[in-house]
Amino acid sequence: MAWKNIWRNRNRTMITMASIYFAVILSVLADSLQDGVFDNLIKNMVSYYTGYVQVHKTGYWDEQVLDNSFESSIRTEAKIISLNETGGLTGRLESFVLASSNDQTKGSLLVGIDPENESKVTNLKTKLHEGDFIKADDQSVLLSEGLAERLNLRLTDTIVLLGQGYHGATAAGKYPVKGILKFGTPAMNDRTVFMPLKASQDLFQAYGMITSYILLVNDTEQLNTISAAVKKSLGSNYEVMTWEEMLPDIKQHIESDSRNMKFIQGILYLLICFGIFGTLLMMLEERKIEMGMLVAIGMKKMQLAILLLLESLFTLLSGCIFGLLTSIPLVYYLKLNPIKLSGDAAEAYQRFGFEPVFPTSSDPEIFLNQALVVLVIGLVLSLYPVYKVIRLDPIKSMKR
Amino acid sequence: MDTVIDAHNISKVYNRNTIPVYAVNNVHLHLNRGEFTALVGPSGSGKTTLLNMIGGLDKPDEGNIFINGQDITALSANELIDFRLRNIGFVFQSFNLIPVLTAKENVEFIMQLQKMDKKDRDERVLQLFQQIEMVDKLDERPSRLSGGQQQRVAVARALATKPQFILADEPTANLDSKSASNLLDIMAKLNKEENITFLFSTHDQRVIDRARRVITLVDGRIINDTAAVSTAHQQA
Numbered sequence: 001m002a003w004k005n006i007w008r009n010r011n012r013t014m015i016t017m018a019s020i021y022f023a024v025i026l027s028v029l030a031d032s033l034q035d036g037v038f039d040n041l042i043k044n045m046v047s048y049y050t051g052y053v054q055v056h057k058t059g060y061w062d063e064q065v066l067d068n069s070f071e072s073s074i075r076t077e078a079k080i081i082s083l084n085e086t087g088g089l090t091g092r093l094e095s096f097v098l099a100s101s102n103d104q105t106k107g108s109l110l111v112g113i114d115p116e117n118e119s120k121v122t123n124l125k126t127k128l129h130e131g132d133f134i135k136a137d138d139q140s141v142l143l144s145e146g147l148a149e150r151l152n153l154r155l156t157d158t159i160v161l162l163g164q165g166y167h168g169a170t171a172a173g174k175y176p177v178k179g180i181l182k183f184g185t186p187a188m189n190d191r192t193v194f195m196p197l198k199a200s201q202d203l204f205q206a207y208g209m210i211t212s213y214i215l216l217v218n219d220t221e222q223l224n225t226i227s228a229a230v231k232k233s234l235g236s237n238y239e240v241m242t243w244e245e246m247l248p249d250i251k252q253h254i255e256s257d258s259r260n261m262k263f264i265q266g267i268l269y270l271l272i273c274f275g276i277f278g279t280l281l282m283m284l285e286e287r288k289i290e291m292g293m294l295v296a297i298g299m300k301k302m303q304l305a306i307l308l309l310l311e312s313l314f315t316l317l318s319g320c321i322f323g324l325l326t327s328i329p330l331v332y333y334l335k336l337n338p339i340k341l342s343g344d345a346a347e348a349y350q351r352f353g354f355e356p357v358f359p360t361s362s363d364p365e366i367f368l369n370q371a372l373v374v375l376v377i378g379l380v381l382s383l384y385p386v387y388k389v390i391r392l393d394p395i396k397s398m399k400r
Numbered sequence: 401m402d403t404v405i406d407a408h409n410i411s412k413v414y415n416r417n418t419i420p421v422y423a424v425n426n427v428h429l430h431l432n433r434g435e436f437t438a439l440v441g442p443s444g445s446g447k448t449t450l451l452n453m454i455g456g457l458d459k460p461d462e463g464n465i466f467i468n469g470q471d472i473t474a475l476s477a478n479e480l481i482d483f484r485l486r487n488i489g490f491v492f493q494s495f496n497l498i499p500v501l502t503a504k505e506n507v508e509f510i511m512q513l514q515k516m517d518k519k520d521r522d523e524r525v526l527q528l529f530q531q532i533e534m535v536d537k538l539d540e541r542p543s544r545l546s547g548g549q550q551q552r553v554a555v556a557r558a559l560a561t562k563p564q565f566i567l568a569d570e571p572t573a574n575l576d577s578k579s580a581s582n583l584l585d586i587m588a589k590l591n592k593e594e595n596i597t598f599l600f601s602t603h604d605q606r607v608i609d610r611a612r613r614v615i616t617l618v619d620g621r622i623i624n625d626t627a628a629v630s631t632a633h634q635q636a
């Protein structure tokens with residue numbers, strides 16, 4: 001009889017199913033959007049410079065000087081790559097220099113990069129604003145836009161770099177400007193100079209040395225596992241740091257933001273509760289007389305309660321399944337075609353170096369978890385009709 | 401004669417703590433198998449309350465009710481549900497049928513509750529629909545049946561489990577006079593041919609005229625019982 005109630009009372013079933021259906025879609029979307037936006041934020045933050053994981057000589061992070069550099073070796077690289085097969089790896093040599101043009105001097109961060117590998121690991125190349133990107137054997141530099149302006153340098157102009165080389169050597173050189181990079185954050189935009197790794201090693205007389213390996217991790221779920229494995233494999237001469245350790249501010253920001261999102265999600269669940277409960281109340285009200293009559297003619301309350309539970313279960317399950325079937329393509333669509341901001345809001349985002357897009361995350365866990373949450377909410381709420389049936393007085397409920 | 405209902409000194413009081421209303425006041429009622437009895441009285445006279453107590457849906461505050469010799473006032477709420485299923489057929493004023501089930505399924509349903517097997521159920525359903533003269537409406541949903549037809553299906557449903565008697569609280573109240581008369585025809589025929597015991601309440605004079613025994617209730621008390629007269633009538 002349960003299924004007859006479900007099939008033949010299509011309107012009521014449809015309303016209940018619809019409430020479950022939209023509950024699943026809503027909570028999946030909310031969750032996957034939250035995850036997706038954070039993932040994207042992290043990706044934005046780490047991918048234009050920091051990378052997900054960095055490897056340094058132990059002690060470098062606290063004292064970022066050339067003397068804390070280490071020799072890059074194919075063997076070390078092979079070790080790291082074998083533990084992070086889907087990701088990428090590039091080396092950098094970083095040090096502070098004085099950058100001068102004819103009339104101006106400014107303290108800057110010189111970064112020696114491996115142009116080819118760098119593009120695989122970070123989005124540095126996409127920041128190119130003018131000119132061309134450097135090649136491995138070039139003897140030229142890329143200037144950040146703010147620094148170029150400050151030094152009053154344009155493409156093909158010459159920059160003079162002066163600093164301390166490896167183990168006290170003097171480092172000095174003249175390089176033409178090959179390109180201008182534009183960064184969202186002032187910290188990067190106002191003081192960075194990039195040159196090919198080899199040229200920088202020559203400049204600092206730090207032949208074969210680098211200060212860091214930058215790792216791209218494709219499966220961010222595996223971030224901590226991979227960094228731990230790399231740490232273990234390289235031993236105590238190296239320090240292995242994740243973006244969370246290197247950028248604690250961002251990490252904190254995400255955590256507090258996700259607390260806010262949890263709160264919003266809580267409200268969403270509350271709304272879902274009310275939605276489902278509302279349809280249950282409606283169902284009970286509509287069938288009050290019928291249920292009173294059934295008990296009056298001799299249907300045991302347990303039988304009636306089981307009947308209602310079966311109906312709930314079927315409606316819940318099918319609502320969840322349909323909800324999932326709809327939300328999976330929806331989430332994938334929004335992942336491929338993320339919601340984009342435009343206008344002022346977009347500009348504000350871009351100024352801080354973020355893409356103004358809100359992609360969704362298609363982590364299968366999200367679908368399962370959210371469908372389960374709705375299912376459990378629904379099941380718990382379905383106990384209410386059972387309680388009502390147990391307390392049902394046929395005379396009272398048959399009165400209109 | 402075979403006693404089916406025996407109610408002793410039963411009373412039902414509402415608002416005991418403020419202004420007590422005796423919905424049923426010290427009523428004695430004795431019904432034999434095969435009787436066709438109307439319970440009449442103005443609105444608020446206690447008909448529904450009395451029928452509910454006899455049907456085991458409500459408990460009297462005083463007195464005992466014996467159905468087929470069993471004191472039902474001593475049964476628990478759960479035992480009463482089972483007792484109702486096995487011993488009493490109910491026809492209510494309205495909304496007797498489950499809207500999502502067909503006429504046939506509505507009647508079959510109560511036999512399923514009694515765990516009757518499919519073959520017996522099918523046979524019985526057919527027999528019952530012949531008796532209520534609705535074999536052509538077996539597969540209709542209640543919403544496609546007229547009020548009179550719905551009440552006839554309710555009678556079939558009440559009969560399906562072969563109860564001791566059928567209680568009907570104002571079964572014709574929502575029917576036009578033709579349907580009411582038709583329903584009474586069916587009930588009277590079942591009473592006559594199958595010896596089914598009916599106790600029904602009404603305040604419709606045309607229905608009262610069809611009863612063989614009329615018990616009149618006013619303010620919760622029986623003020624008149626035509627038992628003797630109707631017997632005389634039958635013999636005449």
Ligand SMILES: Nc1ncnc2c1ncn2[C@@H]1O[C@H](COP(=O)(O)OP(=O)(O)O)[C@@H](O)[C@H]1O
Nearest residue numbers: 414415421423442443444445446447448449450
């Ligand atoms: N649940 C109740 N609470 C209080 N008074 C009630 C209740 N049910 C019935 N009554 C009162 O009992 C009396 C008898 O009612 P009822 O049995 O419904 O009469 P009838 O069916 O003859 O119209 C009426 O005065 C009615 O107001």
Ligand SMILES: [Mg+2]
Nearest residue numbers: 447448449569
């Ligand atoms: Mg009444």
